[in-house]
Amino acid sequence: MILVVHNQKGGVGKTTTALHLAAALAMGGQTACLIDADAQGNATQGLGLDPRPAVAEWILEGQWEPVTARTRLDVLPGGPTAQRWWETAGQDVVAERFRQIPLTYDWIVVDTAPAHSTWIAGLLRVAHGIIVPVDLSFYSLAGVADVLGRVPPGRLIGLLPVRYDLRTRRSIEMLDALKRIAGARVAPPIRQCVDLDRAAQAGRTIWEWAPHATAAEDYLTCVEWMVTHIAETRHPAGRR
Ligand SMILES: Nc1ncnc2c1ncn2[C@@H]1O[C@H](COP(=O)(O)OP(=O)(O)OP(=O)(O)O)[C@@H](O)[C@H]1O
Numbered sequence: 004m005i006l007v008v009h010n011q012k013g014g015v016g017k018t019t020t021a022l023h024l025a026a027a028l029a030m031g032g033q034t035a036c037l038i039d040a041d042a043q044g045n046a047t048q049g050l051g052l053d054p055r056p057a058v059a060e061w062i063l064e065g066q067w068e069p070v071t072a073r074t075r076l077d078v079l080p081g082g083p084t085a086q087r088w089w090e091t092a093g094q095d096v097v098a099e100r101f102r103q104i105p106l107t108y109d110w111i112v113v114d115t116a117p118a119h120s121t122w123i124a125g126l127l128r129v130a131h132g133i134i135v136p137v138d139l140s141f142y143s144l145a146g147v148a149d150v151l152g153r154v155p156p157g158r159l160i161g162l163l164p165v166r167y168d169l170r171t172r173r174s175i176e177m178l179d180a181l182k183r184i185a186g187a188r189v190a191p192p193i194r195q196c197v198d199l200d201r202a203a204q205a206g207r208t209i210w211e212w213a214p215h216a217t218a219a220e221d222y223l224t225c226v227e228w229m230v231t232h233i234a235e236t237r238h239p240a241g242r243r
């Protein structure tokens with residue numbers, strides 16, 4: 004299964020979500036590869052590895068060289084590259100590269116950049132399921148229709164509210180507003196949790212860094228919810 008985590012808006016929790024979904028699936032006994040399809044290389048850093056443009060090399064030259072990050076969890080690192088034009092790779096090239104990935108993984112989880120591009124459109128097309136993290140702010144909610152308009156039909160698994168703060172009326176209002184837009188497609192929220200940023204700085208997952216933090220519980224609930232809902236999302240063209 005190929006899962007793509009995307010929102011064109013920046014800083015809404017895409018990397019944090021992609022990394023923790025992949026890590027949770029691996030912890031649960033499945034094999035996963037996290038593709039860091041963002042030249043910022045944050046997903047790579049978040050697992051304590053050095054960013055390098057392995058994704059660009061894969062797209063440009065077909066070199067598939069993931070590194071082992073944890074038990075059952077590989078990462079294809081992202082990082083800055085002089086060859087920025089890899090991000091304009093045609094959708095057919097993207098689809099072909101994904102077809103060539105060895106069939107050794109149960110899950111491929113893709114972190115994306117905060118942008119619109121043919122490359123990202125290609126990623127959304129190869130996805131079997133798409134997760135859209137949304138932080139509970141006015142601007143983020145205002146952009147939801149835009150991102151949903153770019154998700155190919157039938158591929159949305161869900162919108163994932165992040166930085167939910169039960170103590171603030173605003174957060175509750177924003178979650179209600181999101182539910183009015185997307186109804187049952189709204190996943191259980193990830194609460195505001197400062198340990199996520201500390202864990203990222205340490206190059207650790209939340210389960211490694213602060214196993215009793217709220218996000219440790221919330222991301223496990225999120226994976227359960229996602230696996231339950233993905234069956235409804237699977238499209239017949241999928242190879243996994
Ligand atoms: N639930 C949360 N509570 C508190 N902080 C969070 C939460 N989720 C993510 N963050 C923090 O918010 C910041 C942005 O998160 P992240 O990097 O995952 O967003 P992004 O959408 O990938 O950003 P970009 O668009 O730049 O790629 C990070 O510092 C991260 O640690």
Ligand SMILES: [Mg+2]
Pocket residue numbers: 017018019041043045114115116
């Ligand atoms: Mg990111």
